[in-house]
Amino acid sequence: MTVLRLILGDQLNPHHRWFDQVDGAVVYTLMEVRQETDYVLHHAQKILAIFAAMRDFARHLRAAGHRVDYLAIDDPANRQALPANLDLLRDRHGATAFEYQAPDEWRLDRQLADYARHLGPSARMVDTDHFLSARDTAAALFQGRRRWLMEHFYRHMRRVHGVLLEPDGGPVGGQWNFDHDNRKPWPGLPAEPDDSRPRHDHGVLWRAITAAGVGSFGDPMADRLPWPLNRAEALAQLDAFLAQGLRHFGDYQDAMSIRGWRLFHSLLSFALNTKMLSPAEVVARVEEEWRRGVAPLPAVEGFIRQILGWREYVRGVYWAHMPGYDDRNALGHDLPLPSWFWTGQVGMRCLAHAVGQSLRHAYAHHIQRLMVIGNFALLAGLDPAAVHRWYLGVYIDAFEWVELPNTLGMSQFADGGLMATKPYVSGAAYIDRMGDYCRGCRYDRKARVGPRACPFNALYWDFLDRHAAALSANPRLALPYRQLARMDPADRKALRDQAADTRRRLETI
Ligand code: FAD
Ligand code: SF4
Numbered sequence: 001m002t003v004l005r006l007i008l009g010d011q012l013n014p015h016h017r018w019f020d021q022v023d024g025a026v027v028y029t030l031m032e033v034r035q036e037t038d039y040v041l042h043h044a045q046k047i048l049a050i051f052a053a054m055r056d057f058a059r060h061l062r063a064a065g066h067r068v069d070y071l072a073i074d075d076p077a078n079r080q081a082l083p084a085n086l087d088l089l090r091d092r093h094g095a096t097a098f099e100y101q102a103p104d105e106w107r108l109d110r111q112l113a114d115y116a117r118h119l120g121p122s123a124r125m126v127d128t129d130h131f132l133s134a135r136d137t138a139a140a141l142f143q144g145r146r147r148w149l150m151e152h153f154y155r156h157m158r159r160v161h162g163v164l165l166e167p168d169g170g171p172v173g174g175q176w177n178f179d180h181d182n183r184k185p186w187p188g189l190p191a192e193p194d195d196s197r198p199r200h201d202h203g204v205l206w207r208a209i210t211a212a213g214v215g216s217f218g219d220p221m222a223d224r225l226p227w228p229l230n231r232a233e234a235l236a237q238l239d240a241f242l243a244q245g246l247r248h249f250g251d252y253q254d255a256m257s258i259r260g261w262r263l264f265h266s267l268l269s270f271a272l273n274t275k276m277l278s279p280a281e282v283v284a285r286v287e288e289e290w291r292r293g294v295a296p297l298p299a300v301e302g303f304i305r306q307i308l309g310w311r312e313y314v315r316g317v318y319w320a321h322m323p324g325y326d327d328r329n330a331l332g333h334d335l336p337l338p339s340w341f342w343t344g345q346v347g348m349r350c351l352a353h354a355v356g357q358s359l360r361h362a363y364a365h366h367i368q369r370l371m372v373i374g375n376f377a378l379l380a381g382l383d384p385a386a387v388h389r390w391y392l393g394v395y396i397d398a399f400e401w402v403e404l405p406n407t408l409g410m411s412q413f414a415d416g417g418l419m420a421t422k423p424y425v426s427g428a429a430y431i432d433r434m435g436d437y438c439r440g441c442r443y444d445r446k447a448r449v450g451p452r453a454c455p456f457n458a459l460y461w462d463f464l465d466r467h468a469a470a471l472s473a474n475p476r477l478a479l480p481y482r483q484l485a486r487m488d489p490a491d492r493k494a495l496r497d498q499a500a501d502t503r504r505r506l507e508t509i
Contacts, residue, residue: 048220073209099126185434186255254367256437286300392407450498
């Protein structure tokens, strides 16, 4: 009896229980398929990094004695879709059983569940041994609630996993959340840590990918593909972050600067989302830094909240609300994305930097994604499905289970407020407070109307005005709605006209 086991491109966990023993009756397969390169237009670095990491993983398995049948993108036998390739490989190896790890994306989950169903009891799905909560943990916790507050979920996870807890079960430091100590702008010092990420040369693989006709955008080899492509490289990156970035993470986690595109962020999301690293080990290592007195509690708590809280929480939102979550558009926004989303050529300095670095590095940090690009898309009224496709394509770490709730829910408020208690919107004042983009921008951050007025300002007030029916009763928006109500009608009309003009000429702002 031969068992065929499928490993997807984001399941590169060498510590999975499957690999505990070498078994000659098991054939592992990884496949580079057009089905996965083509479901959205991806950044070139994302395609290249995933395929290169899959090849590295296959080498690692073979070296450990496992049998591996790897289908490369240019293999003439490759049928370019999972089910057709699985048929091929089952025949090739005379496989009598088929196993796969639980996919994280609904699309793949359905496809493989359908495939397994037609095989009957000889097919089975196993856990990925990766996440700290089950697909349905959040759904169970929030049952019957209209709003799914992350903080509630996060405290639950801290208790269940015993993270940053006193012996009596209370939070260390006497509070669960140290956000008020964080969120400072970055004055330029301490210096951004060196970029010690690994560099690679994968020109041959890239030529095979393009020869196979795979479409993409961005430079595949910018900075020589500096993403970890195996667990050893991912661990080295974690070490570097613990040594240099973590202690400043809290202070500057929301900062933005024209002088630094990484600041003190870990850039670990690719390694985590492809499962080279486990969230449990990252959380444990970070907590240890605090216990050893190396990193301050606000930084450690802030970082752990991202992984133990946000990351697991968005996954729970995804599984509770798919299918159909991707179709939500609570505010009825429908403008197409301007072409500068693919060039970075836009006059607004903050957007030029955030979009530009996304295109160059396949990376932007959280506040750039949320409060610059996402904020603009929401205020301007861009189609949330198109915004979702852009985010899913451009970022190195974008896999639908984590990208979709962040983009559609948290950033675009398209789920009507399930995830966010209010839309994440602001005028120029927030961007100016958190960084140095505004100094040197062609727009005036303080002006609301006129040719030099920062577009964020009129768009902000117009957004509140246009969506008053849906949003004005929200207590967290009471203050700006009071300000809007007090505004002189002529000023209000001027803001409306200014915003309408901006929305008409998005291509040239
Ligand atoms: P750090 O700032 O160093 O944070 C550490 C880790 O915490 C990250 O590696 C990530 O695993 C986790 N994390 C932090 N915030 C979140 C969050 N909101 N949701 C889930 N995990 C989080 N993250 C993705 O992994 N993939 C995406 O496709 C993605 N799309 C996003 C889209 C939008 C509109 C927004 C606002 C956020 C998105 N995020 C996404 C979350 C976050 O921006 C990235 O995880 C983070 O920027 C990755 O960089 P880092 O590894 O340097 O993170
Ligand atoms: Fe962005 Fe406006 Fe500041 Fe310019 S002035 S950087 S457009 S927020």
